Amino acid sequence: MNIRCFQRNFSAALPPLVPLQLPSPMETHLWYILPDEVKSVALLNQYSELLSPCERENVNRICGDQLKKRALLARALVRTTIARYQMNCEINPRSLKFRKNIYGKPEVEWQNEDNFSPLPLHFNISHTTSMIACGVTVNVPIGIDVEEKQRRIKNNITAFAQRYFSPYEVKLLTAISDPEVQCQEFIKLWTLKEAYVKALGKGFSAVPFKTFTIQFRAPAIRNLHPPGISVSEASEEIVESSNDPTNLTNNWQLALLEVAGSHYAAICMERDKTVGGEANMPMKLTVRKTIPFVEDVCISGTDAVLALGGIIEQ
Amino acid sequence: MASTTGASLKFTSLSSSFKQTQVPLRGVSNVNSVSFPSLRMRPGSLRFRVSCAAKPETVNKVCEIVRKQLALPDDSSVTGESKFSTLGADSLDTVEIVMGLEEEFGISVEEESAQSISTVQDAADLIEKLMDKNCA
Numbered sequence: 001m002n003i004r005c006f007q008r009n010f011s012a013a014l015p016p017l018v019p020l021q022l023p024s025p026m027e028t029h030l031w032y033i034l035p036d037e038v039k040s041v042a043l044l045n046q047y048s049e050l051l052s053p054c055e056r057e058n059v060n061r062i063c064g065d066q067l068k069k070r071a072l073l074a075r076a077l078v079r080t081t082i083a084r085y086q087m088n089c090e091i092n093p094r095s096l097k098f099r100k101n102i103y104g105k106p107e108v109e110w111q112n113e114d115n116f117s118p119l120p121l122h123f124n125i126s127h128t129t130s131m132i133a134c135g136v137t138v139n140v141p142i143g144i145d146v147e148e149k150q151r152r153i154k155n156n157i158t159a160f161a162q163r164y165f166s167p168y169e170v171k172l173l174t175a176i177s178d179p180e181v182q183c184q185e186f187i188k189l190w191t192l193k194e195a196y197v198k199a200l201g202k203g204f205s206a207v208p209f210k211t212f213t214i215q216f217r218a219p220a221i222r223n224l225h226p227p228g229i230s231v232s233e234a235s236e237e238i239v240e241s242s243n244d245p246t247n248l249t250n251n252w253q254l255a256l257l258e259v260a261g262s263h264y265a266a267i268c269m270e271r272d273k274t275v276g277g278e279a280n281m282p283m284k285l286t287v288r289k290t291i292p293f294v295e296d297v298c299i300s301g302t303d304a305v306l307a308l309g310g311i312i313e314q
Numbered sequence: 315m316a317s318t319t320g321a322s323l324k325f326t327s328l329s330s331s332f333k334q335t336q337v338p339l340r341g342v343s344n345v346n347s348v349s350f351p352s353l354r355m356r357p358g359s360l361r362f363r364v365s366c367a368a369k370p371e372t373v374n375k376v377c378e379i380v381r382k383q384l385a386l387p388d389d390s391s392v393t394g395e396s397k398f399s400t401l402g403a404d405s406l407d408t409v410e411i412v413m414g415l416e417e418e419f420g421i422s423v424e425e426e427s428a429q430s431i432s433t434v435q436d437a438a439d440l441i442e443k444l445m446d447k448n449c450a
Contacts, residue, residue, distance in 0.1 A: 063391055067402045128404060147406065154383060155413045163413065164425070194405060204405075205426035 019086045022138050025272045027284035031081050032133040035070050047076035050093045074132045080292035081134045105201035124198055131263050140270035143199030145191040146263050157186050166213040166234035191266035196231055199268035216309050229254040229309045255283050255310030282313040368438035376438045379414045394435035
């Protein structure tokens with residue numbers, strides 16, 4: 001790979017990223033890339049140019065072409081995604097700097113430059129073998145997790161659930177007799193729990209999976225929409241009252257999607273208390289499939305995005 | 315100790331430095347009597363951890379379980395230094411690997427400890443620590 005050659009041609013070779021407005025409060029932008037669709041070695045080399053030397057070194061350290069490619073695409077996706085939200089000046093994806101918060105959650109380290117104010121932008125990435133996704137919000141933290149619908153769990157699901165899930169969730173899962181359905185429900189719960197922990201950004205050990213319960217709830221009135229998803233502190237009894245102090249849903253909003261017919265994607269974002277409105281306001285969502293610099297396709301509202309849970313507006 | 319395996323001492327990160335020290339021991343017939351099995355040195359670092367590193371058999375068993383969980387090809391390299399994330403393990407894989415290890419070694423890993431494991435060696439060390447606790 002001749003890096004020097006590409007460096008010279010870099011700005012001429014790649015079309016500019018289409019600039020976008022930031023998500024509005026209570027809105028999530030979800031971007032995803034399917035590694036199998038990126039085959040061009042030239043394109044991968046160009047993505048490699050966007051990475052910091054440290055990131056490039058990390059990618060090179062990975063054994064196996066497929067894994068290397070995925071790691072590269074993940075960094076390219078984050079950099080190009082954030083660079084799209086240009087307000088007054090263009091952001092070069094290559095110049096973005098990242099750091100980790102004290103718990104290890106990655107965040108943008110905005111540079112202190114004249115005429116440049118940091119964007120109130122939050123992001124979170126998730127990768128699975130066949131999809132890499134990046135969720136973006138403003139003002140509030142976000143966590144996402146994606147998994148293949150058909151992912152096979154090697155351990156016994158009941159044992160797995162008993163080990164890691166809350167008593168309510170275990171009861172729910174063990175009541176499912178069809179092993180396929182049970183596996184899919186397990187994966188849905190897993191992605192939602194992961195998304196919640198990642199949104200909190202304090203690491204797995206701060207909020208062990210066993211300590212909270214995710215529940216799909218059918219709201220009384222909105223029969224035409226998918227049911228809301230609540231998160232509450234784990235306990236033996238599920239309290240239905242909205243005044244329940246263990247109900248964390250007042251602070252966190254969850255949504256579950258089926259994407260591209262093949263993956264579950266869970267999104268968790270903190271409720272923006274500065275935005276007025278009822279507690280059950282929908283999460284606005286825009287989903288885009290991307291191959292950075294090649295194509296962006298908005299798939300919200302198409303068959304490629306199926307809302308499975310949570311109050312969502314596409 | 316390593317002499318029971320009958321194989322020569324092999325450390326992934328130390329092989330070059332030990333080849334040199336074996337030369338002065340020409341007079342010693344059984345090289346395996348030189349016992350440094352508990353020393354583990356990270357390249358470029360001078361920290362020695364004596365007698366805390368896991369046995370090679372444990373590390374190998376962990377590698378096997380990791381390979382199986384991640385469906386890695388036989389020729390892919392998995393060693394004590396391998397990081398789970400570098401091998402392509404996501405959070406669900408890591409938890410499945412931990413469960414596989416619990417089953418294999420008859421131990422129980424706290425969720426918090428499971429999260430602090432990032433390499434195969436970390437897992438092997440934790441396993442032996444927990445196994446020792448079981449026997450205590």
